[in-house]
Amino acid sequence: DTGVSQNPRHKITKRGQNVTFRCDPISEHNRLYWYRxxxxxxxxxxxxxxxxxxxxxxxxxSDRFSAERPKGSFSTLEIQRTEQGDSAMYLCASSLAEGIxxxxxxxxxxxxxx
Amino acid sequence: QQQVKQSPQSxxxxxxGISIINCAYENTxxxxxxxxxxxxxxxxxxxxxxxxxxxxxxxxxxxISFNKSAKxxxxxxxxxxxxxxxxxxxxxxxxxxxEKLTFGTGTRLTIIP
Numbered sequence: 001d002t003g004v005s006q007n008p009r010h011k012i013t014k015r016g017q018n019v020t021f022r023c024d025p026i027s028e029h030n031r032l033y034w035y036r037x038x039x040x041x042x043x044x045x046x047x048x049x050x051x052x053x054x055x056x057x058x059x060x061x062s063d064r065f066s067a068e069r070p071k072g073s074f075s076t077l078e079i080q081r082t083e084q085g086d087s088a089m090y091l092c093a094s095s096l097a098e099g100i101x102x103x104x105x106x107x108x109x110x111x112x113x114x
Numbered sequence: 115q116q117q118v119k120q121s122p123q124s125x126x127x128x129x130x131g132i133s134i135i136n137c138a139y140e141n142t143x144x145x146x147x148x149x150x151x152x153x154x155x156x157x158x159x160x161x162x163x164x165x166x167x168x169x170x171x172x173x174x175x176x177x178i179s180f181n182k183s184a185k186x187x188x189x190x191x192x193x194x195x196x197x198x199x200x201x202x203x204x205x206x207x208x209x210x211x212x213e214k215l216t217f218g219t220g221t222r223l224t225i226i227p
Contacts, residue, residue: 004157033214042120042203042217043158056214091157095213103148103213105157 004106006092012112013082020078021109025094029104032075034067035091036060037108043091049075082113117141118206120218127225133191135221137204140185144206148215149178149189152201161202162189194225 005024013019025032031050035043046065047057051072061067064082069075079086089108119138127133139147145166150158164171164178164187171178177190191198204218 031213035215040220042118042205042220043215044217045214048214093157103160103215105159107155107157 004092004094004104006090006106006109008109009107010110010112012114015082015084015113017082018078018080019082019111020076021090021092021111023075023077023092023094023106025074025092026104029094029096030072031095032069033093033095033103034075034077035093035105037089037091038087046077079111082111084113087111087113118204118216118218120204120221122221123219124222125224127194127223129194129196129225129227131194131225133189133194133198133223133225135189135202135204135223136186137188137218138184138186139206139216141206141216142185143208144216146207147178147180147187148205148207149176150203150205150217152203152220158203191223194223196225196227199223199225 007022033048034046037043045058046061047067049069052069064080067077089110091108093105095103117140121136148163149161151161152158162173162176164180166182169180175192180187201220201222203220205215207215
């Protein structure tokens with residue numbers, strides 16, 4: 001296991017289309033996080049899972065966003081009816097529940113909505 | 115409040131010099147303060163972190179200074195090298211049961227020969 005894997009790396013979509021991103025965490029990590037990073041800004045927390053349970057969602061996560069982590073392994077983040085304001089880098093990270101010391105980010109999925 | 119303010123937005127330092135990036139936080143409940151390094155096209159990578167019960171932590175050329183009373187912390191990069199050119203983010207979090215990170219806005223560091 002070489003780290004947190006995110007697919008696709010880049011996604012260009014037309015406004016109004018739905019998109020789905022996938023994150024494969026480090027295998028022994030039971031916590032999985034999603035962040036969004038816009039150009040020139042720091043990452044902003046969206047949501048996180050412990051195993052398959054979604055424990056917290058940011059107010060940034062509108063009704064058009066949904067995240068799942070079936071069976072506590074990989075996770076998907078879906079955005080419905082994309083808007084230009086959704087254009088950003090979507091970052092996934094994983095860690096062990098015992099502490100933040102093993103917090104590892106993936107390389108992200110860059111979404112461009114045209 | 116959950117904000118973490120970071121400065122400067124960009125920094126140019128000569129090779130061999132000291133790079134200093136500053137952050138300030140508002141939420142006194144924060145108790146873990148990591149710094150992340152991000153290269154273009156990559157996710158952030160943990161560089162060094164500190165807890166508020168110490169005033170300084172050093173790892174190689176990287177040092178965090180922490181001032182609890184002022185609610186400020188800073189990253190010092192000694193003997194800065196061109197390979198250190200990257201964007202640096204400070205962050206803060208609550209360690210007990212709530213590990214989401216609140217990030218600063220980032221500092222783009224450029225080391226010139």
